[in-house]
Amino acid sequence: TAKKVQHTPYCLFSKDMRQQLSYLHEIEESLHRAVREKEFQVHYQPQYSLHSLKLVGAEALVRWPRSDRMVSPCEFIPLAEKFGLISAIGEFVFETAARQLQAWSHCKIELPRVAINTSSTQLLAGNFGDVVERILQENQLTANRIDIEVTESVMMKNIERNGNNENANCLSTLQEKGLEISIDDFGTGYSSLSYIKHLNVDRIKIDKSFIDDIEFNKEARSIVRAIIKMGHSLGMKVLAEGIETPNQLDILKALECDEGQGYLFSKPLDAAKFEMKCLSA
Ligand code: C2E
Ligand code: MG
Ligand code: MG
Ligand code: MG
Numbered sequence: 001t002a003k004k005v006q007h008t009p010y011c012l013f014s015k016d017m018r019q020q021l022s023y024l025h026e027i028e029e030s031l032h033r034a035v036r037e038k039e040f041q042v043h044y045q046p047q048y049s050l051h052s053l054k055l056v057g058a059e060a061l062v063r064w065p066r067s068d069r070m071v072s073p074c075e076f077i078p079l080a081e082k083f084g085l086i087s088a089i090g091e092f093v094f095e096t097a098a099r100q101l102q103a104w105s106h107c108k109i110e111l112p113r114v115a116i117n118t119s120s121t122q123l124l125a126g127n128f129g130d131v132v133e134r135i136l137q138e139n140q141l142t143a144n145r146i147d148i149e150v151t152e153s154v155m156m157k158n159i160e161r162n163g164n165n166e167n168a169n170c171l172s173t174l175q176e177k178g179l180e181i182s183i184d185d186f187g188t189g190y191s192s193l194s195y196i197k198h199l200n201v202d203r204i205k206i207d208k209s210f211i212d213d214i215e216f217n218k219e220a221r222s223i224v225r226a227i228i229k230m231g232h233s234l235g236m237k238v239l240a241e242g243i244e245t246p247n248q249l250d251i252l253k254a255l256e257c258d259e260g261q262g263y264l265f266s267k268p269l270d271a272a273k274f275e276m277k278c279l280s281a
Contacts, residue, residue, distance in 0.1 A: 040062050057112055097114045099139055113180065143178030148174055181202050188207045204231045
């Protein structure tokens with residue numbers, strides 16, 4: 001039987017919508033509390049030179065442990081963005097990673113750099129340059145120990161929205177300070193490559209989705225080859241994300257990809273486990 005349209009003038013929200021709203025409200029409250037109480041943790045995924053297999057860096061990845069489970073950043077980063085909490089979280093991750101990098105240098109762990117994921121909100125907040133300066137100073141780190149990761153969609157969104165490229169300006173200010181800039185998830189954002197020539201970034205991170213297909217898909221392999229060539233001819237380093245098999249590693253080495261990270265080497269680890277891994281290597 002066909003459903004009858006229900007006329008319920010007093011009920012603006014369906015039960016589902018109400019449930020969803022109260023769920024969102026709950027998450028918002030807990031995210032606010034998590035920021036206040038510094039409930040977040042930072043895990044580190046090692047990055048290696050594919051040429052020497054030496055450790056060249058680590059990507060800092062935020063974690064939110066809750067009583068029942070570890071919440072994935074894919075879930076809460078978009079919400080943090082929506083609730084205006086992303087800059088606070090980003091700053092916490094940056095501070096924690098910088099302090100850790102400094103602490104590790106005292107216990108014989110030579111980690112050349114740490115990579116920090118940034119959102120457009122964080123980058124465009126007028127004070128990001130100052131935040132960076134303060135964090136470097138407080139931890140006595142030189143700027144070249146920090147790699148700022150920005151997704152190409154973040155870059156493009158801002159180029160489009162502003163007509164001029166505020167992000168690039170902000171990024172070039174950071175570069176002038178000596179920080180490295182990497183494009184994250186490269187290849188998933190936009191088909192237009194015209195923005196790249198304006199940016200003069202240090203590193204391209206090829207998205208995992210291409211690496212997933214590199215063994216059995218000729219087209220994926222061609223794309224990866226082309227990205228590596230383009231990156232090199234623009235003077236950039238190229239890092240492959242999400243390397244999971246020895247075969248993928250061999251192909252990437254043959255294509256002269258500079259650096260890589262992925263489960264083949266290591267999952268993201270908490271600071272203690274990262275330390276053990278480095279000291280036992
Ligand atoms: P991303 O920056 O592209 O980070 C790489 C993601 O791929 C991480 O997921 C990492 O754990 C995962 N990964 C690395 N190697 C492999 C592999 O070999 N196989 C598989 N299946 N996965 C692999 P994670 O930690 O869940 O982070 C997801 C995304 O959340 C990140 O993607 C990044 O966009 C965002 N994110 C994480 N931390 C932060 C942060 O502090 N600030 C901001 N703004 N975003 C963050
Ligand atoms: Mg990243
Ligand atoms: Mg990535
Ligand atoms: Mg990715």
